[in-house]
Amino acid sequence: MAGVLQRAWDWLAPPEVALVDGQLVKRPRRGSVAPAAPVPAPVAAPVALLLEPPRVLEAPQSFIHPQANQQLLLAGVPVGYRLERSRRRSIGMTVRIEGLQVRAPLGTSLGAVQQVLHDKADWILRKLAEQRQRGLEVQGARLQWGAQTALPYLGASLALELAAPLPARVPAQLQPGGVLQLALAADATPEQIRRRVHAWWLQAAGSHFTERLEHFAPQLGVQWRSLRLSSARTRWGSARSDGAIRLNWRLLHYAPEIIDYVVVHELSHLRHMDHSPRFWATVGSVLPDWRALRQRLRDQAAPQWDDEDA
Numbered sequence: 001m002a003g004v005l006q007r008a009w010d011w012l013a014p015p016e017v018a019l020v021d022g023q024l025v026k027r028p029r030r031g032s033v034a035p036a037a038p039v040p041a042p043v044a045a046p047v048a049l050l051l052e053p054p055r056v057l058e059a060p061q062s063f064i065h066p067q068a069n070q071q072l073l074l075a076g077v078p079v080g081y082r083l084e085r086s087r088r089r090s091i092g093m094t095v096r097i098e099g100l101q102v103r104a105p106l107g108t109s110l111g112a113v114q115q116v117l118h119d120k121a122d123w124i125l126r127k128l129a130e131q132r133q134r135g136l137e138v139q140g141a142r143l144q145w146g147a148q149t150a151l152p153y154l155g156a157s158l159a160l161e162l163a164a165p166l167p168a169r170v171p172a173q174l175q176p177g178g179v180l181q182l183a184l185a186a187d188a189t190p191e192q193i194r195r196r197v198h199a200w201w202l203q204a205a206g207s208h209f210t211e212r213l214e215h216f217a218p219q220l221g222v223q224w225r226s227l228r229l230s231s232a233r234t235r236w237g238s239a240r241s242d243g244a245i246r247l248n249w250r251l252l253h254y255a256p257e258i259i260d261y262v263v264v265h266e267l268s269h270l271r272h273m274d275h276s277p278r279f280w281a282t283v284g285s286v287l288p289d290w291r292a293l294r295q296r297l298r299d300q301a302a303p304q305w306d307d308e309d310a
Helices: 002-012 110-119 121-140 190-220 249-253 256-268 277-286 290-299
Strands: 017-020 023-026 070-074 077-086 092-096 099-105 150-153 156-161 172-175 179-182 226-230 237-239 244-248
Touching (some): 070 110, 070 121, 077 110, 077 121, 092 121, 099 110, 099 121, 110 121, 172 190, 179 190, 190 226, 190 244, 190 249, 190 256, 190 277, 237 256, 244 249, 244 256, 249 256, 256 290, 277 290
Parallel strands (some): 077 099, 226 244
Antiparallel strands (some): 017 023, 070 077, 092 099, 150 156, 172 179, 237 244
């Protein structure tokens, strides 16, 4: 019985692959003999190449959503995706840093869903690769807190200045020229600096977001009731039908026009709680270039703060 199960697994499991002379070689089936890999003749490398780190050739990568409940091969690449079913009319998909998420109507067969994914394989794999690169950029952009730290602020650069002479009970103050003065000693610890900047950042975010909500709400003919700052990892904002708005404080890293897109997006939900053509027409009524702004938001990674601020 064990032999039957092993043969079944060998048949169902995706073959492991390796690279020989830049070519993919399939894993031999159980009981077969793998061909010997050809040994290339040694070639003397130019001196300049000896100074560069060697390139590592890898087998095709996989893309597995952390909450994947389905998996298939797209153009030979394993893709694990999260499939959700709901009362909808068509199959939709979203690619984010965590992976591929697919939404399908309740009565749609798994085969029909997979056929759509195969038809969109090139697009899906390209977007998955882009999102993986974005994730690496986010991790690589982790802020290192110190007297020389500079961080993006409203599309420009904000420099920190420690041991600044500030008025009493003023922990931080923004000066002309993009300098944030902190009432901290020159030998302050990274944690002290981060906490002081974060406290000021939340106040600045609340003030800026409130001003932009007040600016756009009359143009859209809506009324918002409250604003809360969000620390979500994958969402920039949300809106409830009662007028409650949530905006991610990390948006303050982006240019003002990109922030405006998110503000208008959430305010437009107070008229249409969906992403229908009517919703996007509402967004476009005050921001005709919303598509370009949305793409800029997707293409730019915000710096990574410490996990406890998330």
